Amino acid sequence: MTDTPHTWFWEHVTPYFVQQFSISGILYNGRSEYQSIQVLDTPGFGRCLVLDGKIQCSEYDEFIYHEALVHPAMVLHPCPETVFVAGGGEGAVLREFLAYDSVKRVVMVDIDRQVIEVSREFLPSLSQGAFDDSRVEVLHVDAKKYLEDTREKFDVVVIDLTEPLEEGPSYLLYTQEFYQTLKDRLTPDGVVAVQSGSTSMVILHGFVAVANTLKTAFPVVAPYLAEVPAFGGTWGFTLSSRRLDPRDLSSEEVDRRLAARLNKKLRFYDGIAHQGMFSVPKYLREDIARSNRIITVDSPLFTY
Amino acid sequence: MTDTPHTWFWEHVTPYFVQQFSISGILYNGRSEYQSIQVLDTPGFGRCLVLDGKIQCSEYDEFIYHEALVHPAMVLHPCPETVFVAGGGEGAVLREFLAYDSVKRVVMVDIDRQVIEVSREFLPSLSQGAFDDSRVEVLHVDAKKYLEDTREKFDVVVIDLTEPLEEGPSYLLYTQEFYQTLKDRLTPDGVVAVQSGSTSMVILHGFVAVANTLKTAFPVVAPYLAEVPAFGGTWGFTLSSRRLDPRDLSSEEVDRRLAARLNKKLRFYDGIAHQGMFSVPKYLREDIARSNRIITVDSPLFTY
């Protein structure tokens, strides 16, 4: 038994499915005003940020999640200068934004200041100094309220929120009402990328409902996928805009734009990966086509 | 606590990662000459076949795995008439083969007769009568020995074996030596599909090594992916042939061939899914390009 791991993190993915990660250290174990926060060290995935018992990212595979979330939108827009992220307190979306020379202003709204502080201390590779960049403004207010009140418009918006838990801080940002607000805050060629939850069959309904709800606000809605091992499978995202469609970009065009715009090398995303991400399996396309669930403030979505 | 599930199946995916599925019944719990065999009922995935503690398929998502394993090879071949499957005792590969009108002869070699018997009794939706089809011949011998001894050649070969465990029955069928034998048993346009294990970063090495080893035997080797939720993420496959490359098929051509050849409707696979499956993320393509691990009888691959 000597070398069998004895300490584990459990994530209840659904009432009927649990993932367990071996842990070698508990670097931080606290609770903010909004949620529980842990930073765990794991032999399999390096350091992991855990909010309300859900892994938000791991050092080993966060590059997949964050590249998948940020770059399709940034590549699709002709020249993103002003960008916005809701959530993403660990700083990795900022880091990806700042790799584009065209970006002049980044606004980040994450209600939970403690997530940012804990991430900067224990997970510095996530932000890589992004919080100190002069183009970045960070606000600890409600993202919904902020977007309703501001008159600013953005070229790219990334919605990088925790899952909509019943007691959690984010469920109102998964509604039709919020997506309407979002559209009003976009420049004419503006693009929105929304992290949309697991596409595993047992908890698919969130991904499908987010896509359908976005369709009530945006003419173009493109669901897409990337496997994030620490999340236990394939993760769903949705790209929305008034007229630009990522499925119209050829693999070669994606590679050309990346080469022209980006000042760093990516590990997950390129033209071929782009093509793979937007080629959604038949049963998922059919599920989305069949679904008529619209998420609203009065009929919110809650995940487990 | 009343409604929390209390009975669970644990799968040790790696020494550092465990998946737990809630179970509502243990329909079969036995041991053959070769492996332990269980059929479990689960609220999340329906009935599951478990060999040596690893889920082989679930009623709810086996269609993804089996369509991904069988159809790219069948679609790539100009006109598959004689087909072969090693393993696959639950009968679903047979079922998919038999949906092609062109198929005249199916040989299945699964060393473990008990897997077939248990599957026919407890998981009849997997084979759907395929074992009774007059085109099918089933043999309970060692697949390696069978292919070495036969003079028959096949248009499509599917290798649907359990993971190569140190004590398990299949590790010699993941070697360069076996892949050479395979090539010799193919017709000139013959295609081989090999299930190649998880592509999760923590256990990626099997997938990469299988692709590299196949390259020593075949001019064309195309790794591809499909998410199988019950397997805890994205699964790897590899298509190999002398000259036909699945990446040359357009999405439209795949749909055309399916419409012309197949006498049933698929749920997972079509032209778009084909394009997604073969568009492998950058880091996986780079891992395969970098790797020089060749699996041989003297240097076998064992997974956890």
Added chain:
Amino acid sequence: MTDTPHTWFWEHVTPYFVQQFSISGILYNGRSEYQSIQVLDTPGFGRCLVLDGKIQCSEYDEFIYHEALVHPAMVLHPCPETVFVAGGGEGAVLREFLAYDSVKRVVMVDIDRQVIEVSREFLPSLSQGAFDDSRVEVLHVDAKKYLEDTREKFDVVVIDLTEPLEEGPSYLLYTQEFYQTLKDRLTPDGVVAVQSGSTSMVILHGFVAVANTLKTAFPVVAPYLAEVPAFGGTWGFTLSSRRLDPRDLSSEEVDRRLAARLNKKLRFYDGIAHQGMFSVPKYLREDIARSNRIITVDSPLFTY
């Protein structure tokens, strides 16, 4: 991994402590009007009855629990003729009662008929035919209501209920009000034995509160202990009466009474075991002396 067990039963003993038992079969998995009911087969403990996710008894060590629950009371009473059990639907308390030649009438009140039916079918060794004995009357009504309404008095009463869960059927039978009712239903030398929960330090409060609450109704209250491995440790019981104290019985006197009265051999209980059970460790005696928690209908006890 071949021989590692893969299917497990989890029991959440406290929010911070879980026990897991390997299971080889799920013989029954249902839900009555009152609670979930399972019969599990386990390599470690044989068949186990599980109500609302808590192990009620295992074939291998139920003799400890049931001998500890029944015999001290039966031995303390000068000549038990009429006996009563609340709960105990699996039939083992009946079995122990019927081993006394003096017993003429046994009343069992268990509100959940389905527990009895499932136990008779899947756990026949528990009741060993006791339900067919002509001295036994079984009623499926609320035990509290029954004892309030009857005029009958009993020599020995055994309270063998599930833990007082907030949603469960039994919490009102752990109150001062019920214990007063109990006292009124005893003959002058009557003795009551109450299963009183775990005495593990982490969940000790139930055991201590039951003892204190019984003291408000009975002049003599003797807490005692027995280790029941399937319950994960030492279990608490309480013997109460108007004047007879089990701590006054010498080890020899216990053995004499057992020899004179009992028509079967016991495995756990004898004079020495009696002495051990009632010799409670100092810290538990001090906890009981210090506590002033009285359980009432308005201030009920709930365990996890």
Added chain:
Amino acid sequence: MTDTPHTWFWEHVTPYFVQQFSISGILYNGRSEYQSIQVLDTPGFGRCLVLDGKIQCSEYDEFIYHEALVHPAMVLHPCPETVFVAGGGEGAVLREFLAYDSVKRVVMVDIDRQVIEVSREFLPSLSQGAFDDSRVEVLHVDAKKYLEDTREKFDVVVIDLTEPLEEGPSYLLYTQEFYQTLKDRLTPDGVVAVQSGSTSMVILHGFVAVANTLKTAFPVVAPYLAEVPAFGGTWGFTLSSRRLDPRDLSSEEVDRRLAARLNKKLRFYDGIAHQGMFSVPKYLREDIARSNRIITVDSPLFTY
């Protein structure tokens, strides 16, 4: 889910039984030359010392284990002056020894210096300064070798070793050969206390075999029990001597000796607890009487 614990320690008690403790911190996670060493913080039991994946003691209930291990022997001996402990690196046996005014010399032999250092840093309440007492000598050598080589004799010897794991440092100290050596190192009234493992039915064989093996070396062998919740149930100990029998001490005599000899208050042990500990249930006494297993160097005992 917000407040459900997510990080857990697993202890494989047997292949078929696992205990899980919620953990809030990993204070130390290392490996000495002999074993893995962890100090975990737990909501249920405070800080816990874990060696090779087995909980050795918890802050909350270590008083039960250590009082049960040390005081019966110290009370039984007429006037213990020279005392010895094998193992016990966390320092709590020392602490209990030093509470006796009669004690003039304490020798501790624990092969693993790192256990002592880690315990002094992270679990100071265990030793409470005992390592700095001038009466204490600590040696990091093999206890078996030390006792074979020394000519010193001791009044009380305590064997406080980890379980005899196949790869572990202690299995040779659970043999008939070692117990013969022990006897030779005792003064005429000398008493040996041996921690003897779980008495849970599923892993009883160790406790029974230790008692039987001690009987081949000592005229008086008295097995006894105490519940240690963090160990998951009742724990076994064995007291051996040439002529003094703890079962001959009345409860009152134990209390008298404690009052006369001890300069601190105990929490678990007193006259009544003594009586309870040595009143072993019938089935355990019968198991010991029936067993003929003698542990020798050539036929060692290994636990899971």
